[in-house]
Amino acid sequence: MAATTRSDTRPATSDLAASVGLVDADLVEMYRYVALARALDERMWILNRAGRIPFVISGQGHEGAQVGIAWPFQRGHDWIAPFYRSIATCLTFGMSPRDILTAQYATATDPSSGGRQMPGHYGSRQHNLVSVSSPVATQLLHAVGIALAAKIRRTGQVAMTSMGEGSSNQGDVHEGLNFAAIHKLPFVFVVENNGYAISVPAARQVSVPNVADRASGYGIPGIVVDGVDVLACYVAARDAVARARAGQGPTLIEAKVTRLTGHSSDDQQTKYRSAEELEAELKRDALPAFRAQLIEAEILTEAIEASIAAKIAADVEDATDYAESQPDPDPATALHHVYAGDAGDGPDVAPDADSATETSD
Amino acid sequence: MPTRTFIDAIRETLATEMRRDESIIVLGEDVGKKGGVFLATDGLWAEFGDERVIDTPLSESMIVGASIGAAVNGLRPVAEIQFADFIFPAFNQIVSEAARIRYRSNDGYGVPMTIRAPYGGGVHGALYHSQSVEAFFTHVPGLKVVVPSTPYDARGLLRSSIRDEDPVLFFEHKKMYRSVRGDVPDTDYVVPLGKAAITHPGSQVTVIAYGLMAHYALEAADRVGEDGISVEVVDLRTLRPLDTETVLESVRKTGKCLIVYEDNKFGGYGAEVAAIVAEEAFDYLDGPVTRIAGPEVPGVPYNHALEEWFMVSPEKIADGIRALAAY
């Protein structure tokens, strides 16, 4: 991750950053990603309410855990099989705000699917982000297979997948964890437990207090981490990545997060969650918590925060304008890419050259 | 030219392909030391070792799902499902994932993966070791479905399947493994996917079949030939993509079309062939498009009398040909 240039040639390292083996600039960058993901997400809801995009599935409440966990993975080398709430994960792993918003608009230039998939189904070959599908938990096996190939090909890559606690009940999770554990594959399984699977609370989804408790059944470490604590998430993932790279096998990380929105724009969560509960959940938001932590540690100064805010505002504006300007896919291309070479290789309409690269510094 | 059994052709092809291309791995239940329950992978583990020949846990969804991931990250997996009857736990991975990932990612990702599975009845396998499952998969755009009937085709088509950039289901009739022999050259030939073969030229009735039924169709053609009925047998070899051209050309010539498949009739693969012939060759037809297929029971029953009742036989096909020829 790019470090901010400072007058001092050595990067500044506060006690807080040093305590997790990072430098201040890393923490500022992490904060920027958390805030950027939130800002993009909020923009998605505005666009939905304004009738510009028909559907939103949100990552609000998950961003801190996602950025902290994605941070130790090596961009363009390691692999992530994300899920529909993984906006912050995808941004951290290299997708741009334009990439995220063209997916909401399903434009021809949407790099995730060229407008073929519903919003939220991110993916990028360029960034080693596996294409998201709708049946939950299937992607765990893809990440396991990627890890298997990494081991056989000796690439040194680590594969990660993430999903919700409800999805973790799928049989594919059991089949994949067992296989990954047997072969000590370089694999990290992340459960973002937000307490609900649509309307069904975790206590009706999982028979034990933590999904991570199940790790012992596979003989792998299962770690519960507070998703409000971005740096704790980072440390858990950093250690899991180190274990995986050292050939010591998979780790299950369960981050306790919150879902600040309905399941999707088609859901009214007040029907099954009380006002008190929703009010209390606001305190479990990593964005203000991380901000306060960085201000307290004197890492996030007013000047830095102002420049981050300005950059995010500009990025969100740019991404919106860009997505609004992009063409719909042409039905004449709808038969393309059922099989290899159906219509040459690659998308029919390539994204603008500059949209594929991150708009940040 | 050396003759080989059907299963030897498959096993040797796996070995030669693995020698040719380091990215090929074989995975499945008992495929390692044991060499597979039918011995289709016998010797591979000894030659290629643990990393490229993987004995998996009993987890069919994992076998396919991890193969998808391995294919995404640079390998060319050849997965074995021990019996086609046990492919259903992997149905979601095959249909929702392997078949769709190229389309849904706008050509970002593809899955060069072959899934081999022994299928078919007539082997005292009963309900769960006899099924023909092709129709579940031929329905799905994004998949290719191959059913060879000769050792020559098994080798050439398996090569094409492994070298293909998309997921291929490769169904091997288990009754043919050791009962069918044929010439198989040692050369590096391929049989292209999507090309049917006319295995018995004729002029009065077209019989369309695949797998074991392609052999039974030939036997039936010989029988009715004695009665002076000239039959053209089309062995489809690949079910998806279907070689519509060869099928239609034959039917336009003979004016009569009988489709044979081992699966139960209703909604089976032959129904699609019948619909295509009806749509595209109506003007040439001198009789109804007919099908000889299995009865409407949810599996092949075990007792030999019941199994015989279930199975399509050369005789049943010959009767069907005679009835159609009479139009």
Ligand SMILES: Cc1ncc(C[n+]2csc(CCOP(=O)(O)OP(=O)(O)O)c2C)c(N)n1
């Ligand atoms: C196999 C499957 N079953 C049902 C659904 C419908 N569905 C989508 S998300 C969801 C809830 C998932 O909850 P959880 O895994 O906790 O993730 P969260 O949405 O809370 O982040 C359901 C039931 C689906 N997409 N796939």
Ligand SMILES: [Mg+2]
């Ligand atoms: Mg949940």
